[in-house]
Amino acid sequence: MGRWGDAATGHGPVRFAPPGPEPGLPVLPEIAAVLAAAAGRSDTEPPGGGRPLRDAACGYWARRGLPTDHDSVAAAPGAQPLLLALAAAIGGDVLLPRPCPAWWAPQVRLLGRQPYAVPTPAECGGVPDPYALLETVRRVRSEGGDPRLVVLSVADDPTATVPPPEVLHETVEAALGEGLHLVSDETWRDTLHRPRDTVLVSPADMRPSEVTVITGLSGGQLPADWPAGIARFPATADGAALRARTLDVLTALGAFVAAPVAAAAAHALGEPAAVVERLTAAVGLHARVADAVHGVVLEAGALSRPPQAGRHLYVDLGPLGVALAARGVTDAMELEDHLTERLGMPAPGGHRFGDELGALRVRLSTGPFLGVDGEQRLAALGASAPLELPHVERALATLGTVLGDLRSDRTRGERPR
Structure with missing residues (x-):
């Protein structure tokens, strides 16, 4: 059984609800x-x-x-x-x-x-x-x-x-x-x-x-x-x-x-100084990743307010609804399953947060973009250019590919003007 639930469990709203966005960094x-x-x-x-x-x-x-x-x-x-x-x-x-x-x-x-x-x-x-x-x-x-x-x-x-x-x-x-x-x-x-x-x-x-x-x-x-x-x-x-x-x-x-x-x-x-320094560095890292994710989202034709705080973004894929429907994705629950599978990271749907089930919205957390283990995440924290690290680049590229495919399908489906 997956952490995020599945059809057999009815996508349980409490037991399988998404946790708060975590820093993905080892304990100070x-x-x-x-x-x-x-x-x-x-x-x-x-x-x-x-x-x-x-x-x-x-x-x-x-x-x-x-x-x-x-x-x-x-x-x-x-x-x-x-x-x-x-x-x-x-x-x-x-x-x-x-x-x-x-x-x-x-x-x-x-x-x-x-x-x-x-x-x-x-x-x-x-x-x-x-x-x-x-x-x-x-x-x-x-x-x-x-x-x-x-x-x-x-x-x-x-x-x-x-x-x-x-x-x-x-x-x-x-x-x-x-x-x-x-x-x-x-x-x-x-x-x-x-x-x-x-x-x-x-x-x-x-x-x-x-x-x-x-x-x-x-x-x-x-x-x-x-x-x-x-x-x-x-x-x-x-x-x-x-x-x-x-x-x-x-x-x-x-x-x-x-x-x-x-x-x-x-x-x-x-x-104390060590706690402040770690928090400041972590916030700066997540902010840079969030800005990069936001750019990928907008480039694909989806919508998202510019992230101002935290370790996540809230993304509206409504403009890509036709392309998603062609893949059998018509609501937030299906969108959660679709993106979680293709991105290899949690993408909880907006229905988890009290939003309308029919709205194609998800929360994307920045933590998974930092790497799969403590070593990669600490490398991102200490890097002067974390977005250029190979594992961070790959994660952002995967997001770009998944969303870019939806945009391409939408464009091909449009009538010539």
């Missing part, structure tokens, strides 16, 4: 050493994380303009249990942008709650369009629903976009005007491809007393296999009550950060 030795040194700890982290981890999280947010007290922080083994606990603590139905990370909606459904997908604005993904949000809230309430929570992302998986501050502000004001609580997933905020040219603003900067921030440390601080996430609650009485209810849920789930991982997370959140 300094972080591995911290984890190894803490491996002999006999104590356990308390619910919400111990004081060193929470203090490190406070310092992390303070350096980003969000002063935070340790009593307003909670840690868990990843962003997933944090969102699950928050949704359980807040109650009611949840509004999500469409598309959104593959793991958001399952967390909501697991609680027996209804996730409502709201289209994103033309400028970006990651946030619901404010007018569509208001209309959805009113429709859900008229049908007897109880919307209470909006989840959004300011550095988005899957679209790799960052919402302009004015667009984000309109969405935040629309949500709060309807009495909804906001959760901002900022897992990818430290992976901006062009930090000098891209303005990233957290909703907590705009309305600190009404926004909870969650961050999965797999976005840049820790390997994905060392699950850790942190949440920042509003420094208000309501925020304290929400944190307490969230800790109750985490405790009931046994969702505690393992002590060695907590030590590594606290060290990484302190942002």
